[in-house]
Amino acid sequence: MATSLQFQITSTARFSSFKTAPSNSTSNSRSITIPSIGRLTSSCCINYHRQPLTAKASLSVELPTTSAKDIDGDSSKILLEVKDLTAVIAETKQQILKGVNLVMREGEVHAVMGKNGSGKSTFSKVLVGHPDYEVTGGTVIFKGENLLDMSPEERSLAGLFMSFQSPVEIPGVSNIDFLHMAYNARQQKLGRPELDPLQIYQIISPKLELVKMDSSFLNRNVNEGFSGGERKRNEILQLAVLGAEVAILDEIDSGLDVDALQDVAQAVNGLLTAQNSVLMVTHYQRLLDYIKPKYVHIMEDGRIIKTGDVSIAKLLDKEGYKAIA
Amino acid sequence: MATSSTTFSHFLPHSISLSLSKPKLHFKTIQPIRATISSNLSDPLVLQIAETFEDSLSLSSSTTTPSLQKLRDTSSQSILSLSWPTVKDEPFRFTDTSFIKTCEIKPVSSIPIPSSSIPSELNDTQFANLVIVDGHVVSSYKISEFPKGVFVGSVNDIDSEVIKKRVFEFVSDFQDGDLFWSLNGIGAPDFTVVYVPSDCKVEMPLHFTFFSSESGDIGSKVLPVSNPRVLVLVEKGGEIEIIEEYFGADENQCYWVNSAMEVLIGEGGKVTHSYIQRQGPNSAHTKWTFVRQEAASTYKVVEISTGGTLSRHNLHVQQVGPDTVTEFSTFHLCVNDQTQDLHSRLVLDHPGGTSQQLHKCIVAHSSGKVVFDGNVKVNRYAQKTDAGQLTRSLLLEPRASVNLKPNLQIIADDVKCSHGAAISDLEADQLFYFRARGIDSKTARKALVLSFGAEVMNQLPHKSLRLKIEDHVKNLLTPVL
Numbered sequence: 001m002a003t004s005l006q007f008q009i010t011s012t013a014r015f016s017s018f019k020t021a022p023s024n025s026t027s028n029s030r031s032i033t034i035p036s037i038g039r040l041t042s043s044c045c046i047n048y049h050r051q052p053l054t055a056k057a058s059l060s061v062e063l064p065t066t067s068a069k070d071i072d073g074d075s076s077k078i079l080l081e082v083k084d085l086t087a088v089i090a091e092t093k094q095q096i097l098k099g100v101n102l103v104m105r106e107g108e109v110h111a112v113m114g115k116n117g118s119g120k121s122t123f124s125k126v127l128v129g130h131p132d133y134e135v136t137g138g139t140v141i142f143k144g145e146n147l148l149d150m151s152p153e154e155r156s157l158a159g160l161f162m163s164f165q166s167p168v169e170i171p172g173v174s175n176i177d178f179l180h181m182a183y184n185a186r187q188q189k190l191g192r193p194e195l196d197p198l199q200i201y202q203i204i205s206p207k208l209e210l211v212k213m214d215s216s217f218l219n220r221n222v223n224e225g226f227s228g229g230e231r232k233r234n235e236i237l238q239l240a241v242l243g244a245e246v247a248i249l250d251e252i253d254s255g256l257d258v259d260a261l262q263d264v265a266q267a268v269n270g271l272l273t274a275q276n277s278v279l280m281v282t283h284y285q286r287l288l289d290y291i292k293p294k295y296v297h298i299m300e301d302g303r304i305i306k307t308g309d310v311s312i313a314k315l316l317d318k319e320g321y322k323a324i325a
Numbered sequence: 326m327a328t329s330s331t332t333f334s335h336f337l338p339h340s341i342s343l344s345l346s347k348p349k350l351h352f353k354t355i356q357p358i359r360a361t362i363s364s365n366l367s368d369p370l371v372l373q374i375a376e377t378f379e380d381s382l383s384l385s386s387s388t389t390t391p392s393l394q395k396l397r398d399t400s401s402q403s404i405l406s407l408s409w410p411t412v413k414d415e416p417f418r419f420t421d422t423s424f425i426k427t428c429e430i431k432p433v434s435s436i437p438i439p440s441s442s443i444p445s446e447l448n449d450t451q452f453a454n455l456v457i458v459d460g461h462v463v464s465s466y467k468i469s470e471f472p473k474g475v476f477v478g479s480v481n482d483i484d485s486e487v488i489k490k491r492v493f494e495f496v497s498d499f500q501d502g503d504l505f506w507s508l509n510g511i512g513a514p515d516f517t518v519v520y521v522p523s524d525c526k527v528e529m530p531l532h533f534t535f536f537s538s539e540s541g542d543i544g545s546k547v548l549p550v551s552n553p554r555v556l557v558l559v560e561k562g563g564e565i566e567i568i569e570e571y572f573g574a575d576e577n578q579c580y581w582v583n584s585a586m587e588v589l590i591g592e593g594g595k596v597t598h599s600y601i602q603r604q605g606p607n608s609a610h611t612k613w614t615f616v617r618q619e620a621a622s623t624y625k626v627v628e629i630s631t632g633g634t635l636s637r638h639n640l641h642v643q644q645v646g647p648d649t650v651t652e653f654s655t656f657h658l659c660v661n662d663q664t665q666d667l668h669s670r671l672v673l674d675h676p677g678g679t680s681q682q683l684h685k686c687i688v689a690h691s692s693g694k695v696v697f698d699g700n701v702k703v704n705r706y707a708q709k710t711d712a713g714q715l716t717r718s719l720l721l722e723p724r725a726s727v728n729l730k731p732n733l734q735i736i737a738d739d740v741k742c743s744h745g746a747a748i749s750d751l752e753a754d755q756l757f758y759f760r761a762r763g764i765d766s767k768t769a770r771k772a773l774v775l776s777f778g779a780e781v782m783n784q785l786p787h788k789s790l791r792l793k794i795e796d797h798v799k800n801l802l803t804p805v806l
Binding site: 128129130131151152153156157162164167168170171172173177178181182185186189222238242 | 752753757758759760761762764765766773777779780
């Protein structure tokens with residue numbers, strides 16, 4: 001296994017930073033993330049500044065974003081910058097996002113929490129270009145490019161990944177074929193030769209261990225008849241194979257028992273490096289015990305109303321959303 | 326039309342046949358029947374077609390075996406009560422046969438073409454192969470490798486008295502056919518027999534390739550018709566696998582293949598049947614498959630039907646003993662202005678039968694049409710029957726149509742039966758899932774559409790055949806995706 005892993009690191013490292021993480025790095029994931037918290041405190045402050053402000057003052061919020069960066073001379077690269085993002089449901093024109101602001105840098109783990117209907121899942125779907133929603137204002141810059149101009153597949157190829165809350169079943173398309181297609185789409189984008197089924201199997205095989213799944217899983221049709229846990233594992237398997245600079249995990253913890261949650265969290269931690277970042281969308285603090293965020297954002301009524309460290313998630317868990325608002 | 330009107334006037338209800346002495350028109354001799362059902366004798370077109378079929382055969386056939394004679398006699402008899410189907414007839418309610426009716430139907434020459442003139446692709450198989458052109462066996466491959474006692478060939482070439490007797494017993498045994506079944510019996514110049522003796526398990530599949538040598542130019546309104554016919558007789562405990570494949574001419578050629586197959590499976594016997602219909606886009610293809618299953622026998626059929634402007638398959642399975650296993654997996658594809666019709670009927674009269682049916686279809690043309698009538702009849706004594714039926718359709722174009730009639734008729738009271746039908750376009754959620762993983766929507770659409778038929782194509786028993794058919798389906802679908 002070790003040799004095949006080596007092989008695949010060399011062949012894929014350039015375009016998928018997630019892949020470079022050795023699968024056994026789970027135990028050191030904390031030591032990777034802790035130093036960067038200290039380094040990034042200042043950029044964190046931006047969000048703290050913003051919390052007493054409401055959307056009226058959004059203009060003034062943007063200014064510190066850049067100034068703080070200038071002052072601190074923070075070397076870590078901004079991966080994703082969301083400004084005043086507003087969005088409606090395409091069909092009913094009902095507004096869901098009412099001005100979301102968020103900055104994510106390399107190596108950071110963020111968590112978005114909020115009540116049902118606060119817009120957190122919509123936020124993640126809008127970022128990956130889900131056709132059910134229409135962006136009505138604001139900007140999203142991903143790695144220096146306008147994300148909103150890109151089609152969903154371009155966003156994925158650019159390095160943005162979202163694990164679906166309830167991934168859809170695709171009868172007739174096997175997991176291995178699906179991964180093969182997705183992987184080759186990346187190869188094509190990078191101007192590299194497409195891989196044949198055997199080569200793709202060599203790449204996927206070690207990743208299966210990461211998510212603790214049997215190889216027979218590859219011959220099953222995508223998500224067809226999968227249990228809740230298997231679906232989530234499968235999403236993380238796709239992330240591990242395809243790689244991403246920003247991974248949005250939409251309620252990766254829903255419907256999982258403690259063991260499965262630990263496995264999934266361990267797999268995600270194993271994929272974290274100093275070059276990529278994760279945005280977790282969740283209801284529960286429980287997940288944050290396994291995947292440690294640097295920033296926790298509280299979303300309400302289509303806006304991020306508060307940003308802090310993991311302590312606000314704990315407060316939330318103890319006293320509910322009232323304590324925040 | 327006008328030229329033949331004088332001929333068919335012989336058959337008008339009150340006319341008196343003057344040609345009893347002419348053997349070629351033997352259905353004229355059945356006066357008593359004509360008299361009793363005279364009210365149904367009003368379709369001169371049918372009689373005219375029947376007569377042209379007979380005329381064409383009378384030119385060539387020197388000797389007729391008793392089996393062939395029996396086939397022709399019973400068919401001639403039954404045709405007298407049949408009229409050309411219209412949309413007012415329930416079995417043809419959604420299937421318009423006017424393409425055939427409006428053409429000048431011309432039987433193909435009854436003289437077999439030389440084997441040198443058959444397209445080479447027809448011989449492209451690794452299995453034992455029998456090439457049947459216009460109903461005549463014109464070449465064979467590896468047939469001699471079959472086990473002793475197995476017979477494959479023309480009914481005229483049977484030398485075993487036992488086989489002759491068995492064939493005579495069963496030929497044209499089926500009474501519930503329609504006009505096309507009877508027309509085939511009248512027009513078949515010959516029929517091919519496959520005989521598998523008791524307890525003989527034939528391992529090598531037998532591949533039939535059917536081809537029509539004659540065709541009319543599009544617009545000429547001339548429709549050459551051939552009537553190939555095959556009888557498969559598997560004795561007790563025997564097993565054979567059959568691949569039945571129809572090839573077509575190019576898009577400018579019009580022709581009609583009216584084919585029939587009888588499959589008789591003895592106790593504990595097994596027949597695996599792959600039926601591939603890939604006729605030219607301007608052809609008509611009418612096909613009957615009649616299967617008779619004795620106790621504990623197994624019949625599995627996989628159908629892939631893509632060709633023809635009008636394609637109709639009647640699949641009728643009659644159970645004559647308990648504990649039978651029956652499986653139908655069918656996939657119909659319309660990428661042109663065409664109709665694909667499957668009328669399947671499974672009649673269970675004995676206990677313990679199991680059956681599974683999966684019908685899938687894709688209509689990828691705005692005037693394409695799929696018709697499916699899937700009937701399972703569980704009669705009074707068919708207790709402990711386990712019958713499942715599912716049909717799924719994919720409509721890819723506006724105005725594309727599908728008419729589904731899944732129906733179970735259950736009289737027995739201790740059975741397990743299920744059926745279901747679903748019609749849809751591709752799921753938006755599924756498409757998005759692909760795109761969210763970097764796969765462009767065109768590729769995603771393609772994968773989803775191609776995978777739709779895979780469930781049926783995966784049932785094809787041989788990898789080489791499966792790959793060939795997958796390629797064929799892919800080639801048809803790619804331009805429209």
